Amino acid sequence: MPTKTAPKPAKTGTDSDVTDLGLAKQGRQKIEWAEKQMPVLRAIRARFEKEKALKGVRVAACLHVTSETANLMRTLLAGGAEVTLCASNPLSTQDDTAAGLVGEYGIRTYARRGEDKETYYRHIHQALDLKPHLTLDDGADLLSVLHTDRKDLLKGVWGGMEETTTGIQRLRAMAADGALKYPVLAVNDAQTKFLFDNRYGTGQSTVDGIIRATNFLFAGRTIVTAGYGWCGRGFANRARGLGARVVVTEVNSIKALEAAMDGFEVMPMRKAAALGDVFCTLTGDINVLAKEHFALLKDGAIIANSGHFNVEIDLTTLEKLAVEVKRQVRPNVDEFRMKDGRSIFVLAEGRLVNLAAAEGHPAAVMDMSFATQALGTEYMTKQQGKLSPKVHDVPVEVEDFVSRLKLESMGIEIDVLTPEQKKYITSWQEGT
Numbered sequence: 001m002p003t004k005t006a007p008k009p010a011k012t013g014t015d016s017d018v019t020d021l022g023l024a025k026q027g028r029q030k031i032e033w034a035e036k037q038m039p040v041l042r043a044i045r046a047r048f049e050k051e052k053a054l055k056g057v058r059v060a061a062c063l064h065v066t067s068e069t070a071n072l073m074r075t076l077l078a079g080g081a082e083v084t085l086c087a088s089n090p091l092s093t094q095d096d097t098a099a100g101l102v103g104e105y106g107i108r109t110y111a112r113r114g115e116d117k118e119t120y121y122r123h124i125h126q127a128l129d130l131k132p133h134l135t136l137d138d139g140a141d142l143l144s145v146l147h148t149d150r151k152d153l154l155k156g157v158w159g160g161m162e163e164t165t166t167g168i169q170r171l172r173a174m175a176a177d178g179a180l181k182y183p184v185l186a187v188n189d190a191q192t193k194f195l196f197d198n199r200y201g202t203g204q205s206t207v208d209g210i211i212r213a214t215n216f217l218f219a220g221r222t223i224v225t226a227g228y229g230w231c232g233r234g235f236a237n238r239a240r241g242l243g244a245r246v247v248v249t250e251v252n253s254i255k256a257l258e259a260a261m262d263g264f265e266v267m268p269m270r271k272a273a274a275l276g277d278v279f280c281t282l283t284g285d286i287n288v289l290a291k292e293h294f295a296l297l298k299d300g301a302i303i304a305n306s307g308h309f310n311v312e313i314d315l316t317t318l319e320k321l322a323v324e325v326k327r328q329v330r331p332n333v334d335e336f337r338m339k340d341g342r343s344i345f346v347l348a349e350g351r352l353v354n355l356a357a358a359e360g361h362p363a364a365v366m367d368m369s370f371a372t373q374a375l376g377t378e379y380m381t382k383q384q385g386k387l388s389p390k391v392h393d394v395p396v397e398v399e400d401f402v403s404r405l406k407l408e409s410m411g412i413e414i415d416v417l418t419p420e421q422k423k424y425i426t427s428w429q430e431g432t
């Protein structure tokens with residue numbers, strides 16, 4: 001959650017802050033393992049290395065500190081950029097990866113898994129001490145601190161990139177208020193990102209997070225998905241694939257209709273609350289599971305969130321309603337005992353369950369998101385001073401390049417329009 005009163009900036013040039021540098025070798029192994037599944041990003045890195053496309057560009061990134069992100073950082077570094085990285089969520093950091101980034105690749109990194117709010121914001125300030133030309137965000141926290149507590153740095157910033165839906169929503173709200181001071185590329189809104197990362201990445205890794213935390217059998221059980229956007233679609237379909245009965249809740253009539261025609265049961269949360277064995281919120285909205293629903297949950301219900309911020313489940317109220325809270329009945333599972341004897345289990349403190357309880361998206365899908373990010377960084381460097389301070393689309397050429405190279409890496413060929421076909425589909429004269 002963003003805070004209104006962030007702590008004072010740390011000293012300029014402060015060294016990295018990670019949990020245990022002794023984990024660096026293990027981190028490198030993990031980073032190299034992910035790299036094998038990221039052929040598009042590898043190809044971009046090879047070109048960046050040759051051309052030094054980002055020479056002298058200072059990039060501050062606030063992203064989930066995972067092995068896939070580490071490969072994006074290596075790509076920017078290979079292009080000649082000076083980079084620094086902090087976490088975009090207190091629970092998503094892989095401590096070995098963070099150590100590997102510092103110890104094996106010399107990348108200044110500020111991230112400790114489980115860091116408190118104060119440390120989280122101190123780390124953002126430390127990343128900003130680089131005086132970035134470009135910012136990379138996942139949720140817009142770094143950009144938001146730049147626009148509030150570090151306004152002095154704004155004049156040096158050329159632009160930014162935003163990785164997730166919630167971040168884009170915040171940026172569009174800032175732009176509408178006239179508060180956004182530099183152009184930002186909506187990486188999330190590129191087809192090479194949301195169609196694959198949000199759907200297949202979040203879908204699979206959210207199931208993975210819930211299963212790793214609980215060892216729960218999905219087959220034959222009722223799973224409730226709040227939200228049928230790109231992430232919700234992915235999760236609902238994967239849960240169904242495991243044999244679950246899947247219920248969808250929505251507030252958007254088109255998405256609700258789509259879910260119904262995709263064969264899911266659709267109903268309001270006040271009805272679904274009594275039916276679900278497992279709940280997962282994927283909306284980007286606040287209090288989707290709230291007081292009125294907690295009263296209806298079955299004994300043993302498991303609740304989780306995979307939306308960006310930990311606001312989708314009203315945990316403050318749940319805590320007040322509980323007569324006892326047992327932390328860590330197993331890793332990433334807290335038990336809330338209610339007055340009537342029911343237990344409700346909350347996963348990963350209501351934070352992104354796929355990153356906190358599992359490893360986040362598989363590298364093969366982050367290959368596309370981060371290839372888009374890397375090319376976006378190059379694009380924003382070339383566009384320095386030319387774009388207005390609002391949210392901009394990723395150029396189609398970037399999407400085209402990433403999708404073509406991904407297909408090639410998968411050994412898939414596609415047809416090419418003949419000149420006759422090209423002419424036909426771009427003209428109006430021919431009818432029946």
Ligand SMILES: NC(=O)c1ccc[n+]([C@@H]2O[C@H](COP(=O)([O-])OP(=O)(O)OC[C@H]3O[C@@H](n4cnc5c(N)ncnc54)[C@H](O)[C@@H]3O)[C@@H](O)[C@H]2O)c1
Pocket residue numbers: 164165166167194197198202226227228229230231232249250251252255282283284285288306307308309352353354355361
């Ligand atoms: N876990 C991850 O790794 C990960 C990855 C990508 C995106 N995200 C985050 O997941 C969230 C969803 O992203 P998306 O790309 O699917 O967004 P989206 O806009 O495609 O979908 C969100 C859906 O939630 C619905 N919704 C909003 N309020 C609701 C409510 N009260 N009850 C039920 N439905 C409601 C909306 O109508 C919409 O259909 C965002 O916060 C995004 O930043 C997480």
